[in-house]
Amino acid sequence: MISAHSIHITSTNRFSLFSNLNIFLKFISLHILYRQIFLVKLLTNRVYAGLSSFFSSSSHDPDKGFSIYDLHTSSVSFNIFEFLEHQQHYLSSLGCSSAHLAIIFNPAAFTSDQVSLIEWKLLNVIQPAISLYPYFNSLEVSTDYTSITYKSNRKFFSKLIYKHPFLDSVQLYKQYLVSPDKLIGITLPKQAATIAEHYCLRHSLDLSNTILITLRLTSWDPSRNSNLTAWNSFAEYLFRHNKPYAVIPDFDSPNIDSQKYPYLHRSLLHEPSWNIFLRAGLYTYCLLHFCIPNGPSVLSVLNRQSRYIFMNFLPSESLSTTYEVLKTHNLHSLNGRYEFGLLHQYVFYESDTLENILASYKIFTDSLSSRCK
Numbered sequence: 001m002i003s004a005h006s007i008h009i010t011s012t013n014r015f016s017l018f019s020n021l022n023i024f025l026k027f028i029s030l031h032i033l034y035r036q037i038f039l040v041k042l043l044t045n046r047v048y049a050g051l052s053s054f055f056s057s058s059s060h061d062p063d064k065g066f067s068i069y070d071l072h073t074s075s076v077s078f079n080i081f082e083f084l085e086h087q088q089h090y091l092s093s094l095g096c097s098s099a100h101l102a103i104i105f106n107p108a109a110f111t112s113d114q115v116s117l118i119e120w121k122l123l124n125v126i127q128p129a130i131s132l133y134p135y136f137n138s139l140e141v142s143t144d145y146t147s148i149t150y151k152s153n154r155k156f157f158s159k160l161i162y163k164h165p166f167l168d169s170v171q172l173y174k175q176y177l178v179s180p181d182k183l184i185g186i187t188l189p190k191q192a193a194t195i196a197e198h199y200c201l202r203h204s205l206d207l208s209n210t211i212l213i214t215l216r217l218t219s220w221d222p223s224r225n226s227n228l229t230a231w232n233s234f235a236e237y238l239f240r241h242n243k244p245y246a247v248i249p250d251f252d253s254p255n256i257d258s259q260k261y262p263y264l265h266r267s268l269l270h271e272p273s274w275n276i277f278l279r280a281g282l283y284t285y286c287l288l289h290f291c292i293p294n295g296p297s298v299l300s301v302l303n304r305q306s307r308y309i310f311m312n313f314l315p316s317e318s319l320s321t322t323y324e325v326l327k328t329h330n331l332h333s334l335n336g337r338y339e340f341g342l343l344h345q346y347v348f349y350e351s352d353t354l355e356n357i358l359a360s361y362k363i364f365t366d367s368l369s370s371r372c373k
Contacts, residue, residue: 063095063097064096064099065091065096065100066100066102066150067083067087067100067102068101068103068104068145068148069083071118072109076118076121076126078129078295078296078299079295080130081186084130084133085176085185085302086171086172086176087099088133088135089175099135099136099137100137100150101136102139102142102150103140104145105122106144108143124274124275125276128276131189131277132188132276133184134187135184138150177338180341182340183302183304185304186280186302188280188305189277191277192277193285195277195278196285199281199282207282208286208287209244210286211244212245212246212289212290213246213264214290214291214294214296215228215249215250216293217249217252218252218253219252223316223317224293224294227312227351229261230353230357231247231261231264232260233263233354234358234361235267237358245267247267248268249268250294254270256268269282280299283299283308284303288307288344288364291308291310292315292352293313301345304342306345307344307345308344308345309348309361310346311350311351311356312348312351313347313348313349314349315351336348343367344367344368346363346364
């Protein structure tokens with residue numbers, strides 16, 4: 001997957017890649033060096049293939065912003081989108097027209113399994129996320145803060161470390177996203193639109209008339225998982241009313257029991273569960289995206305073009321999305337949408353029972369009908 005805009009790994013000098021790695025030898029063990037070489041090769045060869053050079057010049061834009069995303073204390077997940085949205089708001093308020101992003105990742109601090117997962121997410125979540133926020137037009141991966149090569153005007157330095165993803169999401173929504181015109185949102189590159197178009201042609205999907213259902217099925221905070229029985233019944237309803245639909249399963253649990261949930265199983269789309277560009281394209285151009293609280297839903301929530309219904313916003317027994325947390329931050333009354341929500345973008349507290357799904361779907365279809373009159 002190649003970014004739709006140029007992302008450079010910056011350096012303050014003209015040393016070669018191996019010269020810089022030789023400097024690391026003075027400070028880190030051979031094992032860490034091996035992991036760093038592997039990561040740099042992985043990022044440059046597989047993600048940034050085709051760049052004219054690995055390093056930019058040592059001169060830096062004095063008005064360019066600078067952000068750090070620390071994988072040792074931050075969530076290596078879709079929270080990166082909220083981080084980028086927050087940082088663009090903050091740095092833009094300081095007068096920065098663009099920004100550099102430094103990612104802190106020292107493989108020696110993680111187990112081998114964790115390193116493999118983080119490297120996968122760097123390629124398939126973090127890098128595409130940055131491509132969807134072109135304001136961040138240069139990038140580097142460093143093992144610690146002292147090894148960051150980019151030197152900026154410290155006036156424009158910003159570090160926002162996630163310690164509790166939901167609370168930081170609340171901070172973002174309270175501080176900046178207070179009306180529809182405040183949302184910056186993702187910018188879908190031409191590449192993502194092309195990927196979605198070709199995918200729909202291959203699968204005979206008329207996306208403009210298709211309802212997408214995103215499922216959540218993970219072991220963490222299971223109260224937020226999708227009610228498969230209800231969604232299967234809703235899929236049957238759509239099928240019997242000749243309404244095109246498709247289902248994007250959870251990446252961690254891609255298989256749906258064909259006997260228990262035949263109407264979900266018959267329309268599964270597996271590739272969008274791991275292809276962020278494709279998922280973003282589908283969410284942008286589909287008739288409606290139905291989802292519940294999960295990471296990928298941010299591709300609709302922070303998307304000016306997406307039509308979505310966000311169900312089960314306050315699931316009972318949730319570990320993170322609770323009424324008490326919302327009330328603490330004065331977000332316990334959304335009145336059907338985020339403050340920055342646009343037309344056809346809805347947020348409902350109600351659990352994802354069939355009755356509630358159908359009721360929210362009627363609100364959406366009624367709003368479409370009223371627009372057509």
